[in-house]
Amino acid sequence: MNQTFASLDEQAQDRATRWLARAHVRPTRQRLSLATLLVGDGHDRHVTAEGLFMAAKASGESVSLATVYNTLRAFCAAGLMNEITVDATRSYFDTCVEDHPHYFWEDTQELTDAPSGEVAFARLPDPPEGSEISRVDVVIRLRRA
Amino acid sequence: MNQTFASLDEQAQDRATRWLARAHVRPTRQRLSLATLLVGDGHDRHVTAEGLFMAAKASGESVSLATVYNTLRAFCAAGLMNEITVDATRSYFDTCVEDHPHYFWEDTQELTDAPSGEVAFARLPDPPEGSEISRVDVVIRLRRA
DNA sequence: CTATGTGCAAATCTTTTGCAGGCTA
């Protein structure tokens, strides 16, 4: 689960600041650090709480694991991220909030984006009476051939 | 998470016995009990380990929780069931092994089958170089309207 | 100033494991 994260330069922080502001999330020191790691380079990223926690530590930021969890949840609630569930014992968080499919590499437990536009539904069922579709998760599990 | 399970009459046990035999799974008392609860009435079922454990207890069978986990895993390995992941903190096991879509009711955390044939892919990406698609999980998350 | 956010450690919950004894083929 080795992931690369954005650096903490000024431009990256600006991007993070705008990202938080866009969703009216109060920019505390910890949130700004984490947001910078997440979107500082403008790329989407898939993280686990543990992975982000370690990245924060590695970059010299002091953030507690509980706060990482709270923060990721807060970002999800604010619509800045999505939680994707592929493994019963670990949550993955995606900075890309569009409803898009994922590859899950069964050997490395890595989660990556499936090439966009390559998946399309020919048909989706009408949501049952009294319900509406909140999201459609598509996870393509890959096995090393 | 209230689920209904099959009764333990003779016909149900026969069905369970055949189910195990088909996959060459050694029919121990515990496995037969659990299998009867799972497929005794010929219907497919989605269970959690905890739910099945409680059902076993309720039906008077004595099976330890660890064994329920082992058994569900064994059934999956034997191709009798599938594990579906929708919630990061709980595994769901489905007696229907076909690759089919599910509804996940966000309010009750219930997992049900989506009407079969109602979901179709227009396009799926070619698996990346050196990999093959092991399975495609489609989970349609529903919100009570 | 006040509502929110944070850290820490402990609690909780699901799932796994080690090992002694049991049971199927």
Add this chain to the structure above:
DNA sequence: TAGCCTGCAAAAGATTTGCACATAG
């Protein structure tokens, strides 16, 4: 009989919580 199964209790992880303190607006 031999090897696979099971139960139990304890371990292992991931995530959440309670509460006192800090801080953004």
